Amino acid sequence: MRKRWHLNRVLLLLVAFTAFAVFVSACGDDEDDSGGSADSGNGGAVGLPEPNPDFFDQEEMDRQLAQRSIEPEDFGAGNDPWVQAIEPGELVDTSEYKKPGPWNICFSNAAVDNPWRQTGWTTMQAEVELHDDIANFEAVDAEASDEKQIADIRQLANSGDCDALIISPNTTQTLTPAVERACKTGIPVIVFDRGVNTDCPVTFIHPIGGYAFGADAAEFLVENVPDGGKILALRILPGVDVLETRFTGALEIWKDANIELVGNEFTDGDPAKTKQIVSDYIQREGGLDGIWMDAGATAVAAIEAFEDAGQEVPPITGEDQLDFLRKWAEDDLTAIAPVYSNFQWRTPIIAATRILSGEPVPKEWVLPQPAITEEQLDDVIAQNEGMPPLHYALCGCEDMPGYPERWQG
Amino acid sequence: MSTSAAPVPEGPSGVGEGAPSALARVLGVLRAIPVVWYLTIILWVWIAAINPLFAEPSGFLAYLKQAAPLAILAAGAFFVLASGEFDLSVGSLVTVCVVIAAAVSDGDPSKTVPVIALLFVIGLIVGLINGVVTTIFRVPSFITTLAMLLILDGAVWLYTSGSPKGALADNFREIGRMGIDVPVIEQLPYSVIILVAIGAFSVWLMRGHFGRQVLAVGDNDRAAALSGINVTRVRITAFVLSALSAVIAGILLGGFAGVTAQVGQGLEFEAITAAVLGGTVLGGGRGSVVNAMAGALALTALFSWLNLQGVSGALEDAVEGVIIIAAVAVASYRLREGS
Numbered sequence: 001m002r003k004r005w006h007l008n009r010v011l012l013l014l015v016a017f018t019a020f021a022v023f024v025s026a027c028g029d030d031e032d033d034s035g036g037s038a039d040s041g042n043g044g045a046v047g048l049p050e051p052n053p054d055f056f057d058q059e060e061m062d063r064q065l066a067q068r069s070i071e072p073e074d075f076g077a078g079n080d081p082w083v084q085a086i087e088p089g090e091l092v093d094t095s096e097y098k099k100p101g102p103w104n105i106c107f108s109n110a111a112v113d114n115p116w117r118q119t120g121w122t123t124m125q126a127e128v129e130l131h132d133d134i135a136n137f138e139a140v141d142a143e144a145s146d147e148k149q150i151a152d153i154r155q156l157a158n159s160g161d162c163d164a165l166i167i168s169p170n171t172t173q174t175l176t177p178a179v180e181r182a183c184k185t186g187i188p189v190i191v192f193d194r195g196v197n198t199d200c201p202v203t204f205i206h207p208i209g210g211y212a213f214g215a216d217a218a219e220f221l222v223e224n225v226p227d228g229g230k231i232l233a234l235r236i237l238p239g240v241d242v243l244e245t246r247f248t249g250a251l252e253i254w255k256d257a258n259i260e261l262v263g264n265e266f267t268d269g270d271p272a273k274t275k276q277i278v279s280d281y282i283q284r285e286g287g288l289d290g291i292w293m294d295a296g297a298t299a300v301a302a303i304e305a306f307e308d309a310g311q312e313v314p315p316i317t318g319e320d321q322l323d324f325l326r327k328w329a330e331d332d333l334t335a336i337a338p339v340y341s342n343f344q345w346r347t348p349i350i351a352a353t354r355i356l357s358g359e360p361v362p363k364e365w366v367l368p369q370p371a372i373t374e375e376q377l378d379d380v381i382a383q384n385e386g387m388p389p390l391h392y393a394l395c396g397c398e399d400m401p402g403y404p405e406r407w408q409g
Numbered sequence: 410m411s412t413s414a415a416p417v418p419e420g421p422s423g424v425g426e427g428a429p430s431a432l433a434r435v436l437g438v439l440r441a442i443p444v445v446w447y448l449t450i451i452l453w454v455w456i457a458a459i460n461p462l463f464a465e466p467s468g469f470l471a472y473l474k475q476a477a478p479l480a481i482l483a484a485g486a487f488f489v490l491a492s493g494e495f496d497l498s499v500g501s502l503v504t505v506c507v508v509i510a511a512a513v514s515d516g517d518p519s520k521t522v523p524v525i526a527l528l529f530v531i532g533l534i535v536g537l538i539n540g541v542v543t544t545i546f547r548v549p550s551f552i553t554t555l556a557m558l559l560i561l562d563g564a565v566w567l568y569t570s571g572s573p574k575g576a577l578a579d580n581f582r583e584i585g586r587m588g589i590d591v592p593v594i595e596q597l598p599y600s601v602i603i604l605v606a607i608g609a610f611s612v613w614l615m616r617g618h619f620g621r622q623v624l625a626v627g628d629n630d631r632a633a634a635l636s637g638i639n640v641t642r643v644r645i646t647a648f649v650l651s652a653l654s655a656v657i658a659g660i661l662l663g664g665f666a667g668v669t670a671q672v673g674q675g676l677e678f679e680a681i682t683a684a685v686l687g688g689t690v691l692g693g694g695r696g697s698v699v700n701a702m703a704g705a706l707a708l709t710a711l712f713s714w715l716n717l718q719g720v721s722g723a724l725e726d727a728v729e730g731v732i733i734i735a736a737v738a739v740a741s742y743r744l745r746e747g748s
Contacts, residue, residue: 114572115572118572265716268671269669269671270666270669270671270672270674271666271667271669271672272662272665272666272669272672274666275665275666276475276712276713276716277716279471279475280713280716280717283460283462283463283468283471284459284460284717286462300667301666301667304586304666304667308471308586309471388574388575389576390572390573
């Protein structure tokens with residue numbers, strides 16, 4: 001009796017699993033179908049998903065794609081990449097904020113939880129040392145928490161000790177009211193990196209943006225992947241605007257291209273997961289013709305997946321982290337490294353001193369956003385000799401005090 | 410670990426009394442095979458159907474290589490679970506191992522051997538602390554190892570601020586990346602060799618004195634103590650085995666993928682899921698280490714399969730949750746029925 005019961009249970013479990021499996025595979029297929037329908041019309045790319053409407057702003061995307069070919073200019077702050085501006089427009093008159101030094105500059109930082117922010121944060125502290133009229137630099141780390149950053153901003157803005165307040169927001173929506181309140185205290189507010197939905201800050205400093213980043217990488221693949229080639233897109237996380245816009249930008253480029261997007265997968269920024277995903281795709285597709293990445297941190301892991309499978313590494317896009325650049329040079333890969341300009345961490349300090357000196361700044365300070373190509377690769381690597389593998393090559397920090405030890409951790 | 414070598418589980422034999430018919434005997438044998446093996450084999454066949462490369466030696470070995478760290482962790486988790494405790498600290502210990510190996514060796518191949526020795530010492534210490542705090546200070550292991558997780562995570566955070574320093578030497582990485590070149594199957598990965606060795610060692614442990622003691626302690630520690638078993642020592646040993654499995658998994662994962670500060674994230678739950686999927690009973694006293702490792706093979710196959718279906722990674726966590734609940738539900742149902 002008991003025997004039969006057990007068999008029934010095993011059977012039940014297997015049936016349940018099979019049902020679940022069929023359900024999941026049905027879901028999976030659905031996705032494929034909806035993706036595949038995109039190619040039926042105009043003979044463009046195969047397998048593209050619809051862009052996520054939450055991160056699709058045609059006007060902003062067109063602007064960014066155009067800005068890629070606009071020469072950055074010296075609007076009066078100098079001609080280094082971190083003080084140039086693209087289409088600075090009419091400058092903001094800051095005479096109302098003019099104040100004799102020495103100044104106290106305050107900074108509410110979203111986080112220092114990844115190598116990009118660490119490199120930038122080190123650079124920013126070095127930038128402070130370059131300015132004798134900054135008496136005090138008070139920085140508070142929100143540790144990637146919106147609540148903490150809201151409290152940090154309120155505390156800094158109300159302390160009365162800040163002559164200018166720099167904010168690198170953790171998230172756009174949630175931090176907007178906090179930034180607005182800070183503006184109301186009358187001290188000049190400078191926002192950089194991620195934006196907020198208000199124009200109350202004196203200046204908003206950022207590189208061109210995510211659409212341009214994604215488009216640079218996508219265009220490179222279109223040029224270097226054979227017709228109808230299979231491209232795998234590797235992404236870190238869904239729902240993060242700076243990353244989502246990169247994918248949207250890539251889709252925009254690909255929609256008229258003759259490529260096949262065989263998948264777009266989230267890696268959580270984990271190299272082991274990245275390697276497994278790429279290995280699975282290599283097996284499933286029998287090989288890949290291109291890898292697109294929304295951020296370079298796991299690019300080396302993706303490359304290793306091809307090596308371990310005994311396959312040639314196809315054209316790949318990464319970022320300006322040195323481990324990837326060195327691997328690219330050593331193995332003579334076909335690659336490009338779009339750059340989410342790390343040197344932007346210098347700019348807010350410079351902006352603060354300009355504003356407190358009554359010198360004009362652009363309302364929206366759009367910094368150059370280069371991409372490292374084959375031609376520049378050797379120079380960039382030579383310049384960064386001895387720097388750690390996770391350092392961002394375009395830190396703009398080479399001539400700063402304490403270089404290179406300070407950035408070597 | 411070939412497909413045909415499904416182990417006969419420890420426990421009551423499947424052959425009934427009297428003279429069973431041939432059909433009943435076949436059913437008896439089928440019944441004796443734990444559910445996890447059916448699940449694993451179905452997934453293997455299904456994956457092979459979608460992707461024929463999987464059925465070839467190189468494809469299958471690549472899968473085993475992927476599964477090896479989790480299977481080793483599952484073996485470690487098994488000892489702790491079977492003795493009636495939990496170890497939530499293994500994931501963060503994996504991270505600690507990778508981060509320390511990178512920082513200490515900084516890519517210097519001559520330091521690989523001492524670094525590996527250092528990692529084992531660290532694992533030993535962590536396992537001993539977990540065991541001693543749980544048994545002698547009588548802090549529930551759930552709390553002890555949760556605290557250890559937080560301590561190790563915090564230490565990694567303090568040390569790296571999210572961006573690990575240094576690099577792993579090539580010869581360190583070879584352990585998790587490379588293998589021995591063998592004709593026909595191309596390359597036998599070192600991780601698969603290590604996996605098989607640890608599987609054999611674990612089975613040997615479970616067949617011996619220690620194995621019986623672990624199950625006895627997990628089943629009823631008071632009764633075990635009365636019958637002369639040193640419960641404290643058995644449990645401390647289980648924690649040490651678990652921690653050492655994390656060290657080995659860390660060496661393999663660091664080798665496979667390189668340095669990150671999130672390499673071990675969530676592995677403690679994956680290991681427990683695998684063990685539970687393999688029929689290990691939470692609360693202890695029952696289970697088989699081979700089946701726990703099979704649970705890891707099934708779980709890895711499941712993730713691969715989800716990937717092949719085009720299901721994104723976000724769903725993997727949900728699937729893991731469903732599996733934990735389903736596996737525990739089945740196990741407790743079986744327990745109720747069996748008694």
